[in-house]
Every structure is written in structure tokens, then in C-alpha cells.
């Protein structure tokens with residue numbers, strides 16, 4: 153049974169439609185990331201699940217029960233956890249035992265639940281500290297403990313690492329995920345950071361302008377993006393627009409600017425159709441010679457950048473378009489420098505072909 157289910161949920165704020173007919177089921181124990189650019193409706197979606205906002209249309213079910221109109225404090229299983237909203241004048245212990253106290257449990261039960269939860273987030277020894285004496289990461293764990301102690305089984309996380317520095321954020325991601333998994337909780341984690349979503353999610357839901365654009369396993373979203381927007385938002389890519397000039401049984405030929413031709417394995421568009429070819433930077437290699445069976449275009453290296461464990465090259469093609477190539481730093485990789493003439497190679501099967509978007513190409517990739 154789904155632990156959270158939304159059926160056809162729509163929400164408007166005056167003239168703005170924040171959510172348009174969202175249907176989504178989340179399974180017990182799942183770690184789901186809602187990924188989308190600013191303004192996509194992510195926060196609204198979480199607030200609707202939490203009961204902080206009522207939808208204009210549609211149904212919300214939590215643990216099988218319809219909860220439309222049920223106030224947040226009576227959606228017991230749910231805990232909205234935002235920028236560690238701890239009580240600053242209370243100790244760690246007092247913060248975490250707050251929920252159980254409000255529920256008027258026996259002092260023994262309060263004691264047990266509070267210490268167990270603090271152990272769970274490995275903060276048992278800091279029980280007498282005040283939030284201001286803790287690091288950002290610890291405060292976050294206290295906030296989480298407070299929700300869990302209050303009986304939350306479904307954690308709603310709205311950009312939980314937004315304010316933290318990059319390195320801490322990466323550590324906390326994995327810690328949070330392990331905690332959720334170890335405790336058998338369900339997490340709905342909102343983020344605009346595709347790397348974060350790819351790293352922690354069991355399943356990613358891509359939200360765009362209030363609609364679900366695609367949902368799937370991280371590797372499916374990455375390997376089979378359904379749209380230019382998804383490909384551009386998750387992982388990024390080169391986008392070359394052109395017209396299909398020929399279709400055969402084994403693939404098609406696409407003519408791009410300057411009369412250059414690209415072979416693609418895809419055959420879903422007919423001759424004459426306007427299309428966009430997306431190629432991941434990491435699927436584009438640079439060399440001194442042409443590779444058999446690949447597309448080989450001639451270009452000049454404009455710029456060389458180091459990104460983590462790889463090098464990113466900006467190459468200008470003969471037709472003046474630029475392509476990015478990302479190559480892992482390693483023994484086998486040949487280094488090029490600005491001004492070098494190179495052969496840019498990518499395989500027909502690595503080309504994702506999309507219909508030319510109605511609103512133009514830039515509109516689909518501008519969010520990046």
C-alpha cells in the first residue's frame with residue numbers, strides 16, 4: 153500500500169497555478185526526491201502533504217486515509233522538517249522530548265523514547281547542549297530526532313541542506329539517507345540540486361511548472377530523459393538542433409547548422425522533421441584521429457577547465473557551434489590545450505533525439 157498518495161492535485165494562488173493535476177504514489181520506506189527548478193511547485197507539494205496548504209482540487213491519502221481538511225497536527229505520521237527549526241531556549245533533550253511531552257506520555261516512556269532517538273542520531277552525549285552550541289549538521293540531526301520522537305514515519309524535507317556548505321552537505325546527505333533507511337522511515341526530499349537527488353533518491357520525481365515531467369529511478373532519469381528539459385536539468389548535455397534528412401532501418405541522419413551531418417541510432421522522427429540531438433558531455437571524446445562507427449566532427453579547443461576528477465573542454469566546431477566534452481582524468485586520456493585542432497567523436501547510440509520544442513530550444517534549457 154502507498155503510504156502517501158496524491159490524486160489529481162491542483163493548487164492555485166490567485167492567478168498562479170502552482171500545481172496542475174499531480175498524481176503520485178509513494179511507497180512505505182521509499183526515499184523520494186522531488187527535483188525541479190525554483191518556482192516549480194516543490195514547496196507547495198510538500199505543504200499540501202503536511203496539511204499546511206489545502207489543494208483546490210484533488211485528494212490526499214496518508215496511510216490509506218483521506219486527509220483533505222485534516223489539520224497538520226492530526227497528520228501524525230508526517231513531519232515537515234525545515235531549516236532546523238529548533239527551540240533556541242531549550243536543550244537538545246528538551247527539544248527532542250517536546251513531542252512526547254505534548255502527548256502526555258508517562259515520564260518513563262518520554263525518557264526512553266527521547267534517549268533512544270538521540271542515540272539513533274548519535275547525539276546522546278550532547279543532550280544538555282543548546283542548539284547554538286552545536287554545528288549545523290548536529291542541529292539538523294536534533295531536528296530530525298525531534299520529528300521521529302514525536303512519532304513521524306514520513307519525513308518531509310524541504311531543501312534540508314540549503315544553508316550548509318558544500319562538503320558538509322555531501323556528508324549529511326548520506327547520513328540522512330542511512331538514518332531513514334535504517335529506521336524504515338519514508339522520506340520526501342525536495343531539492344533543486346540534481347546531484348543531490350541522483351545521489352540519495354530511490355526514485356526521482358521531476359517537477360516543472362507544477363507538472364510531473366518524469367519520474368523514475370535515478371539511472372533511468374539519467375539514461376533515458378524524456379525531454380530536453382530533463383536531460384538538461386539532470387546531468388546537462390550538448391544540444392544540437394537540426395532536421396532529419398534520411399531515415400534507414402539502422403538509424404537516421406540529421407543535418408545541423410552549416411550542413412554538418414550527424415548519425416543517430418534513433419528512428420522515431422521522419423525525414424524533414426525538426427529535431428534536437430542531445431549528447432552528454434561525458435559521451436563526447438576528443439582525439440587526433442577519427443573513430444570508426446562514430447560521428448567525427450572537426451573543432452578547435454577554446455577552453456580547458458578542471459572539474460573534480462575530470463577535464464571539461466569547450467570546442468568550437470567548423471559550423472561555429474560549441475560542444476562540451478568531459479573526460480575523466482586518467483592515464484589513458486590525452487591532454488589538449490587551447491588552440492589545438494581536434495576530432496570530436498560521439499557514438500550514434502549516445503545521441504538522444506527530441507522533437508524540436510514548440511517554445512524553442514532556449515526555453516527548455518534556460519533553467520540551468
Ligand SMILES: Nc1ncnc2c1ncn2[C@@H]1O[C@H](COP(=O)(O)OP(=O)(O)O)[C@@H](O)[C@H]1O
Pocket residue numbers: 165166168169170188189190191192193194195196197
Ligand atoms: N502563498 C503563496 N501565495 C502566492 N503565490 C505562491 C504562494 N506559494 C507559492 N506561490 C507561487 O507558486 C509557485 C510555486 O512555488 P513553490 O511551491 O514555492 O515552488 P518551489 O518550492 O519549487 O520553488 C511560484 O510561482 C510561487 O511564486
Ligand SMILES: [Mg+2]
Pocket residue numbers: 194195196
Ligand atoms: Mg521551495
